Amino acid sequence: MSTITETTVETATQHGIREGAFGNATALSCRECGATAPLGPHYACPECFGPLEVSYDFPAVTREQIAAGPRNIWRYKALLPVPSDIESSPNTEPGFTRLLRADNLGRELGIDTLWVKDDSTNPTNSFKDRVVACALSAAREFGSRVFACPSTGNLANAVAAAGARAGIKTVVFIPSNLEKPKQVNSAVYTDSLVAVDGNYDDVNRLASEIAGEEEGWAFVNVNVRPYYAEGSKTLGYEIAEQLGWRLPDQVVIPVASGSQLTKVHKAFGELIKLGLVEDKPYKVYGAQATGCSPVSTAYKAGVDAIRPVKPDTIAKSLAIGNPADGIYVLDICRQTGGAVEDVTDDEVRAGILLLARNEGIFTETAGGTTVACLKKLVETGQLDPTLETVVINTGMGLKTLDAVADQVGAAATIAPTYDAFRATGIA
Amino acid sequence: MAISVRIPTILRTYTGGSSEVTAAGSTLTEVLDDLEANHPGIRARVLDDAGEIRRFVNVYVGNDDVRFLDGLSTPTADGAQISIIPAVAGGC
Ligand SMILES: Cc1ncc(COP(=O)(O)O)c(C=O)c1O
Numbered sequence: 001m002s003t004i005t006e007t008t009v010e011t012a013t014q015h016g017i018r019e020g021a022f023g024n025a026t027a028l029s030c031r032e033c034g035a036t037a038p039l040g041p042h043y044a045c046p047e048c049f050g051p052l053e054v055s056y057d058f059p060a061v062t063r064e065q066i067a068a069g070p071r072n073i074w075r076y077k078a079l080l081p082v083p084s085d086i087e088s089s090p091n092t093e094p095g096f097t098r099l100l101r102a103d104n105l106g107r108e109l110g111i112d113t114l115w116v117k118d119d120s121t122n123p124t125n126s127f128k129d130r131v132v133a134c135a136l137s138a139a140r141e142f143g144s145r146v147f148a149c150p151s152t153g154n155l156a157n158a159v160a161a162a163g164a165r166a167g168i169k170t171v172v173f174i175p176s177n178l179e180k181p182k183q184v185n186s187a188v189y190t191d192s193l194v195a196v197d198g199n200y201d202d203v204n205r206l207a208s209e210i211a212g213e214e215e216g217w218a219f220v221n222v223n224v225r226p227y228y229a230e231g232s233k234t235l236g237y238e239i240a241e242q243l244g245w246r247l248p249d250q251v252v253i254p255v256a257s258g259s260q261l262t263k264v265h266k267a268f269g270e271l272i273k274l275g276l277v278e279d280k281p282y283k284v285y286g287a288q289a290t291g292c293s294p295v296s297t298a299y300k301a302g303v304d305a306i307r308p309v310k311p312d313t314i315a316k317s318l319a320i321g322n323p324a325d326g327i328y329v330l331d332i333c334r335q336t337g338g339a340v341e342d343v344t345d346d347e348v349r350a351g352i353l354l355l356a357r358n359e360g361i362f363t364e365t366a367g368g369t370t371v372a373c374l375k376k377l378v379e380t381g382q383l384d385p386t387l388e389t390v391v392i393n394t395g396m397g398l399k400t401l402d403a404v405a406d407q408v409g410a411a412a413t414i415a416p417t418y419d420a421f422r423a424t425g426i427a
Numbered sequence: 428m429a430i431s432v433r434i435p436t437i438l439r440t441y442t443g444g445s446s447e448v449t450a451a452g453s454t455l456t457e458v459l460d461d462l463e464a465n466h467p468g469i470r471a472r473v474l475d476d477a478g479e480i481r482r483f484v485n486v487y488v489g490n491d492d493v494r495f496l497d498g499l500s501t502p503t504a505d506g507a508q509i510s511i512i513p514a515v516a517g518g519c
Binding site for chain 1: 435446472487494510
């Protein structure tokens with residue numbers, strides 16, 4: 001055994017972590033000051049409180065190796081903080097969702113080449129199944145007793161389902177005014193859904209306090225957040241692989257905390273670094289609802305600091321008034337030549353119908369926000385309609401039925417006769 | 428009656444492991460000064476070099492983020508509860 005291997009083993013055992021538990025991940029490093037910490041259930045930099053991120057020592061990875069993997073996110077396991085035997089542990093196996101050519105919507109919006117990355121077909125119908133799968137792996141490796149999260153709904157659904165499959169106790173915290181379908185979608189999987197009187201930022205704060213006090217709890221987006229967040233990279237990997245191993249020119253992504261947008265950008269950068277795609281410029285655009293648009297507001301004002309807001313929008317899954325990754329979203333959108341835009345609740349509803357009636361995809365309010373922002377970005381000349389564009393649909397419309405329930409319905413109610421039908425003028 | 432301050436795990440090295448300590452002061456600035464007097468080093472972790480609350484630290488007086496109140500000048504009445512909580516970057 002070489003000295004290097006011995007040191008690695010020693011470090012791993014010192015922290016009670018089995019060797020290879022985090023795959024090719026080597027450490028946690030602070031995004032703000034660069035300080036490093038050993039792999040563990042840590043999330044805030046011990047020096048400056050900045051967010052800790054997973055860093056890696058990637059082996060050479062080929063397109064062929066990835067293509068030979070399963071049709072879920074584990075095909076990218078070499079690029080994630082998970083063990084090489086990850087497929088042997090029960091998980092919800094999310095990912096490899098469809099990338100659809102959206103010619104009808106493209107024509108409607110005047111965009112030459114438009115794709116929809118439809119993440120509403122994940123096991124619990126949002127992109128959150130991706131992050132939760134990685135968080136579950138980390139929780140397992142840390143020997144956690146409880147799998148938990150504060151959530152605006154989708155994350156709670158994903159945590160509750162994955163925990164049920166893994167046989168680990170789950171406790172999920174949500175704002176009490178959340179959409180009913182999202183509450184039911186968690187409560188069917190767990191008997192410990194906790195509704196908190198307050199907004200998401202209040203729920204998030206409570207979770208941080210509990211995470212600081214309770215031993216053995218893995219809060220997916222608090223103390224195991226660095227591992228969780230890496231799961232979002234798979235959305236970026238898939239887009240590139242499904243385009244035939246190349247990057248799109250532009251991508252439009254909804255922003256709540258800003259984590260997902262940040263990780264899609266990280267994924268594209270890694271693919272370039274690993275030589276899996278050709279290096280080329282791409283623009284990243286963020287989408288928010290005007291009723292909770294602290295990042296868009298900062299973008300438009302040309303400032304770097306984000307002022308927290310009290311959310312008031314139907315896009316509840318995007319209703320984070322104090323987005324911790326917001327500053328990184330600003331940096332990425334500015335650096336890549338993209339933008340951050342926001343739209344009113346009426347535009348969100350119209351965005352849902354625009355996607356449904358043009359492409360047969362029923363998205364939730366987050367997707368309505370994203371499609372409406374895409375439309376606005378084209379109309380205001382911020383997005384070049386001649387460039388290849390991908391818009392991400394992160395969640396499923398059945399979870400936010402109320403948003404459009406009053407806008408759609410029977411075109412006519414008629415007697416069961418041919419004459420009555422003729423009279424409607426629909427024929 | 429004093430003010431109670433909840434301390435996050437990563438700052439408990441300054442408070443001898445205590446998750447809650449008492450402090451005095453009529454504004455957040457004064458409370459942080461008092462904390463510093465009793466737990467040297469703690470203020471520099473909460474405030475940056477410019478003396479502002481670090482970007483990734485949230486401070487609450489009662490239930491309100493002081494960014495919605497008067498920041499460091501936020502009044503701290505007798506019996507107030509202050510919480511210092513690392514901002515959680517990512518995911519909802
Ligand atoms: C459907 C949907 N889209 C987008 C987001 C935003 O994700 P992020 O917090 O990573 O910005 C969320 C967050 O819950 C969501 O549920």
